[in-house]
Every structure is written in C-alpha cells, then in structure tokens.
Amino acid sequence: MSTRRDVPDPDRRMLARARRRITLQVAAAVTVPLGALGAAVYRRAAGRLDAAARRRLRRTLAVAEAASVPVALLAGRAIARRTLAPLADALARRRRFAADVGHELRAPLTRLHTGAQLAARRLRTGADATADVDRLVTGTRQLGEIVEDVLVSARLGRRPAALAPVDLGALAADLAVSESPRARERGVRIDVDRKGGRGVVRGSEPALRRVLSALLDNALRHTPPGGRVLVTVTGTAEAVELTVRDDGDGFDPRAAARLFGRFAVGSSGPSTGPAGFGLGLALAREVVAGHGGTIGAGGRPGGGAVFTVRLPAAPRGYVQTACDLPYPPGH
Structure with missing residues (x-):
C-alpha cells in the first residue's frame, strides 16, 4: 500500500496565519482592558488597605488576569474560525x-x-x-x-440538467472504440457484451459518458499487458446494470468503500503504472447517485476488479424532459 505525499497548500497557510492574527487580536482586545481595569481597581483600593491586604489584592488580580488569557485565546479562536468560515469554504470549493x-x-x-x-x-x-x-x-x-x-x-452551481434516453450499451460500445488505440498500446483487449433487454436509462448523456470513461480509464491503468477489460450491460424492465471487469492487480475487498473517496490509494503491480484511483471513482459515484442509482466495487489482490453501476431503466416511450432527478447528475 503506497502513501500519498502531502503538498504544501498556500491557501491553508494563508488561512492559518489569518486565524492566528484574529485570535491574537481578539485575545488582546479582552486581556488588555482587563489588565487596565485591574490596575485601576488596585489604585483605587490600595489607599484604604494595609500591606497584607494589598498583597492579597495584587495576587487576586494577577490570577484573574492570567486566567483570562486562555479564555480570551479560546474565544478568539472561535471567533476567527466563524469569521473565516465563508472564505475557507470558498477556497475549498x-x-x-x-x-x-x-x-x-x-x-x-x-x-x-x-x-x-x-x-x-x-x-x-x-x-x-x-x-x-x-x-x-x-x-x-x-x-x-x-x-x-x-x-x-x-x-x-446546482443547475437543471438536460435529460434524455441514454442507451448504456451503445455508449459502452462507443467508448470502447474510443479507448481501443490506448488499449492496443498497452496490450489490453476491451470487449463489450450486451445481455437482456433494453439498456436505456433516463439521464444526462455527457455525465454518464464520464462515468463509464472513468471506469474504463481505471481498468486500463490497472490491467497489465495481455489482460482484458469486459464491459457488460444487462437491461430489465426495472433497472439497467453496467459492469466493468478487469483481470488486473485488484484490491483488498475491505478497501472497497474507500475506493470512492477522493484520491483513494490502492496497490499497484509493476506493470500498471502509478497506484491510486484519483478523482474518477469519487466523481462517478456522485453522478450515479444524482441519477438515482448505485455503484459498487468488488475484487481481490491479484484477482482483478469489477465495478457495478445500477440505474433505473427509462420507461418505454420516454422522451427528453426538464430535470426530474433527485439532484443534478453532473455533481
């Protein structure tokens, strides 16, 4: 299992400096007046107190001033985080x-x-x-x-999507042809198998094309020369299932859920190039979820991997409509 090297982020450094400045400014705005107030209280009361009482008052005021510093810092930190939260969100986006x-x-x-x-x-x-x-x-x-x-x-942002009937079998065949030159260079074969009835779903063709493109790209990167990538589309009246299976290096089944995280990292054999799954599977999951479907993964080390997408089938006679998905499929 390889690790991903952290790259310094200037945005995070800038936010950290801004938080420190605001925290210190808020803390100073609280502790400096308290110190001045303590000094004023001591001057006002000192003339009426004996030496022992003045010492006790000085200790009490010093303890109160010292105790106010961590409280002021915590308050300053909370105010800094709240103040900079919109900027942090914008930079993260x-x-x-x-x-x-x-x-x-x-x-x-x-x-x-x-x-x-x-x-x-x-x-x-x-x-x-x-x-x-x-x-x-x-x-x-x-x-x-x-x-x-x-x-x-x-x-x-979250925009309406142009929806239309999308034939996943035809889309798979088209992408297999597009990827065939790269597959031949790597010594990998891509096959498409259509089973069952119609493989038509309701959705955004460009978004679904990117899902299948990400799955094929992932399979090609993890399949060694002489390997095979098989795309299967199975349609029923209720759902369409698309699977992309390869006989590459595979992955630990316990890590299946983590593969759909952004920049997930996996093991890689010497012939497959850089390890890792990048953003492709994370984006694919978002698009599939936006279409009301599911995506899952299975595999074992050295035994290849299979990714399965299941989407609701489009009713017969379905035509292009305005967006009626749970949320826009491009997200």
Whole structure:
C-alpha cells in the first residue's frame, strides 16, 4: 500500500496565519482592558488597605488576569474560525473545482493524444487515416461538451440538467472504440457484451459518458499487458446494470468503500503504472447517485476488479424532459 505525499497548500497557510492574527487580536482586545481595569481597581483600593491586604489584592488580580488569557485565546479562536468560515469554504470549493477539472480533462485528452499519434503514424506510411481523423473530430466535440458542462456548473452551481434516453450499451460500445488505440498500446483487449433487454436509462448523456470513461480509464491503468477489460450491460424492465471487469492487480475487498473517496490509494503491480484511483471513482459515484442509482466495487489482490453501476431503466416511450432527478447528475 503506497502513501500519498502531502503538498504544501498556500491557501491553508494563508488561512492559518489569518486565524492566528484574529485570535491574537481578539485575545488582546479582552486581556488588555482587563489588565487596565485591574490596575485601576488596585489604585483605587490600595489607599484604604494595609500591606497584607494589598498583597492579597495584587495576587487576586494577577490570577484573574492570567486566567483570562486562555479564555480570551479560546474565544478568539472561535471567533476567527466563524469569521473565516465563508472564505475557507470558498477556497475549498476552488481547490475541488481545479481538481475536478484536471480529472475531467485527463482521460479525453489522453484519448485524443493517442488517436493523434495513431493517425500521424498511418499518414506517414501512406495508409488511410480517415477513421482516425473522424474519431479525433468526435473526441474534440465531446471534450468541448465536457468543458462547457464544467464551466456552466461553476457559474450556476446546482443547475437543471438536460435529460434524455441514454442507451448504456451503445455508449459502452462507443467508448470502447474510443479507448481501443490506448488499449492496443498497452496490450489490453476491451470487449463489450450486451445481455437482456433494453439498456436505456433516463439521464444526462455527457455525465454518464464520464462515468463509464472513468471506469474504463481505471481498468486500463490497472490491467497489465495481455489482460482484458469486459464491459457488460444487462437491461430489465426495472433497472439497467453496467459492469466493468478487469483481470488486473485488484484490491483488498475491505478497501472497497474507500475506493470512492477522493484520491483513494490502492496497490499497484509493476506493470500498471502509478497506484491510486484519483478523482474518477469519487466523481462517478456522485453522478450515479444524482441519477438515482448505485455503484459498487468488488475484487481481490491479484484477482482483478469489477465495478457495478445500477440505474433505473427509462420507461418505454420516454422522451427528453426538464430535470426530474433527485439532484443534478453532473455533481
């Protein structure tokens, strides 16, 4: 099991400095007047007291002043946290947005890069690269949709989604073709198997495409040369189940729930590249939950992994509507 190295965060350092300043300012605003008040009380009372009484009064005032310091610091800390909470939330959202954008763009950019390399290789040898160029055009359009979706999400937050019937079997076949150049480079085979009836769900096609893209990307990164990734779509009248199974390095079953955390870390064999599951599975869980579905994982070390997505089936005759999901599927 590998560990993730912490990177210094300038936002956190800035917040920590601001909290310290506010804490000290509040503490000073409490303790300085108390000290002045104690001095005034002593001057006023000292003339009427004997030496022993003055000593007792000085000790009492000193103890009270000392006791006020930790209380003032605690109050200052509480006020600082409350005052800076909106800024901390805004900075956390900015960090999450930057991380999400990076992950959303990584997989499609990798596909475009691999497709461009393949097209260039064929053009240099005089072979027909029309199909590769067509896939590049389609990939750039889909990348534009992702960028637009992310930007709209950032501007509007929880926004209505454009829902339509989405055929998960067709979506899986399309993504398998898009990922095939990268799979061939790695020596991995991608197969798609459709079982049962209709595999149509109600949802946002770009969001569901990113779910399957994240699952395929995860499977390819953890499957060694000579391995296989199998995508199965099974439809019933009530639900559609999509599974992505690989015969890669797998994971400890006890860690299955943690895989859907942001930047989850797992074990990796020497042929699979960097360990870890990044943001993909965490974002996939959010999208699936937004569609009223579930996602789960199973596997064992050295025995591969299987990820299962289960979504409500779209009723026959369903057409595009305004958003009627529990919450927007792009989140």
